Amino acid sequence: MEITRGKEFKSDKAWGAKDIANMNGITTRLHWTDKAYKWHVNDGQEVFVVLDGVVEMFYKENGIEQSCILNSGDIFYASIGTEHVAHPKGEARILVVESEGSV
Template sequence: MSDDTTKNSPGPVLLSDVLGTFETLWSPRIVIRVNDYDVRVAKVRGEHVWHVHEDTDEFFQVLDGVLDIRLREADGERTVTLGRGAVFVVPRGTWHKPHSAEGASLLLFEPSGTPTVGDRHDEVPGHVDASTGHELGS
C-alpha cells in the first residue's frame, strides 16, 4: 500500500491490511482523507490521557476489542463502553479519556491536523503519541 492511497484514493483500502502494517499503540495511521477530515485507524491498549477537543467532535468506531471512554460532563463523570462494531461521538468541549484493558482497534474521523491529545490535556505519558496522525508507511 503506497502513501498515494491516503492522498488520492485510487482504489479500495482494507482496514485489516492497514492495521497489519504497524504495532505501535495510541499512534493513529491516516488511511484516507475525506474533504478536510482524516480517516484514521489506531491500535490501543491501556490508558490514553484526559484531553479535550475544543472545536471538534471526535468519532470512534471499535473495529475489534472493547473500548471504554470516560467522560467528564456537567453532571459528573461517566464511562461509555463500546464493543466491536459500536460507534460513539465525544462532543466538542468534553473532557474524555479512552481506555482499553485488553486492547482494541479503532476507526476515527477527525479534522486533518487534529492532535491525538486534543487542545488541552493532562501530562502525556511516554506510551501516548502526541501527534496529528501518521501517513501510512511512516
C-alpha cells in the same frame, strides 16, 4: 482504491495509526492500542468507532465523570468541548474521524 483489513492492523506503539483518508480537512485514521490515551478535548467533533476489542470510554458531562463500555461495532460521538479518554481492555482497533491535527 485501497482495502484495509482493520482487524489485522497492528502498530509498533500504542495509539499508532494508519491514515485512511483526509477529506477536506476531516481525517479518518485506524488506530491500534493496548494502553489508555490521555484526557483531552478535540478541536472539533470526533467519531470514535470500535472495530475490534473492548474500550471503556470515560467522559465528563457537566463536570461529572462518567463511563461506558464500547464493544466491537459501537460508536462514541464527542461533540465540541467533550472531555474524554479511552481505556482499552486488552488490544483494540479503533477508527477515528476528526478534524485534521486534532489531539
